[in-house]
Amino acid sequence: MAGMGKRMRPHTLTTAKPLIPVAGKPIVQRLVEDIVATGSEKVEEIAFIIGPSFGKEVEAQLLNTASKLGAKGRICYQETPLGTAHAILCAAESLKGNVFIAFADTLFDATFSIDTSRDAIIWTQKVDDPSAFGVVKLKDNGEIEAFVEKPQSFVSDLAIIGVYYFRDGENLRKELQRLIDNDIKMKGEYQITDAMEHMLQNGMKFYTDQVSEWLDCGNKDATLYTNERILELKRNKENLIDASARIENSSIIEPCYIGPNVRIVNSVVGPYASVEANTVIEKSIVSNSIIQCDSVVKNACIEKSMLGKSVSYTNKSDELSLGDFSTHI
Incomplete structure (x- = not known):
């Protein structure tokens, strides 16, 4: 490796x-x-x-x-x-x-x-x-x-x-x-x-x-x-949604991975989304994507996307590939 x-x-x-x-x-x-x-x-x-x-x-x-x-x-x-x-x-x-x-x-x-x-x-x-x-x-x-x-x-x-x-x-x-x-x-x-x-x-x-x-x-x-x-392979073998995740007025379309202390508000997440620890998603639609830890997604619609750690992304719909610490407003 x-x-x-x-x-x-x-x-x-x-x-x-x-x-x-x-x-x-x-x-x-x-x-x-x-x-x-x-x-x-x-x-x-x-x-x-x-x-x-x-x-x-x-x-x-x-x-x-x-x-x-x-x-x-x-x-x-x-x-x-x-x-x-x-x-x-x-x-x-x-x-x-x-x-x-x-x-x-x-x-x-x-x-x-x-x-x-x-x-x-x-x-x-x-x-x-x-x-x-x-x-x-x-x-x-x-x-x-x-x-x-x-x-x-x-x-x-x-x-x-x-x-x-x-x-x-x-x-x-x-x-x-x-x-x-x-x-x-x-x-x-x-x-x-x-x-x-x-x-x-x-x-x-x-x-x-x-x-x-x-x-x-x-x-x-x-x-x-x-x-x-x-x-898909792990959906019945692993606990993919952490108990500490806060899901408020939102829909999770499984299978998804939702990590520790994730907050999802007024959003639709899934299918096939992985959201890492401490990330916040508000008023957004996220599918077929990986969002790494400590990121914020607001007022956005993203699919087929990868967002790195500590990314801030708002007010846009797109297919993305953003590295760590990126900001798009």
Whole structure:
């Protein structure tokens, strides 16, 4: 999760992308909670690979997330963005025994039942246009035969989503280090697919499993769709409306997330709105949007919008993307 999140600006100018809230929780928190909750294996340690500029407050938040899940947290730094293989190798001390890897800009609906006797498992999702993704080609027995990056002619419709299991973390570390030592790059970066291809050629057996739904948080529109789907998936599993929220002469069209100490007056909120703590909405209509904490929305009609922390927005109807501390009157 060490990337700069440039496609999510202005929101990532002040907040690391994996900490942007979706349905009331930061993306990375939802990711690790779902992995721990749906998997059958005990998670002993969670290593977060971040940029050095994220700051001590962010690091403390991540370590607390791991602690709440009964795991030891470890902070690892990727000083320079040199690709997925390089990023994972930044957590070299954690690459031992059974290792589960997830990229922190995607969420998914899945149950992780891991056959730990298998050398490796790569999670995939069927896609309509495989040419935009790395895909796996399968043998008749279900083993992975090849990894193909953005195939221009049809090879497979099973796209690699950035979720992996490796039985032997030490071997994975050795293979990633081999790329660095031999300067093996793809488009100027060290890629995990190159390491996996070498493992495959040397007899390691890879298998695939599929997620029910793959949700991207790469840009504003994708994140809003992910917020919508997570609200739908969690509507009967989580308490999405905090008891301290004050809802006065207003309608909430569920599913919505309404955070602590939110005040909603003479308004209609929902469906698919997430309103973070201490935000005030008055005489407004809000739907399909994420409004972060300590913001104020008055006399407005907004949809398909993202408002950052401490935003003040009044007297307009629009589709918005406003960063933290913005004011529009």
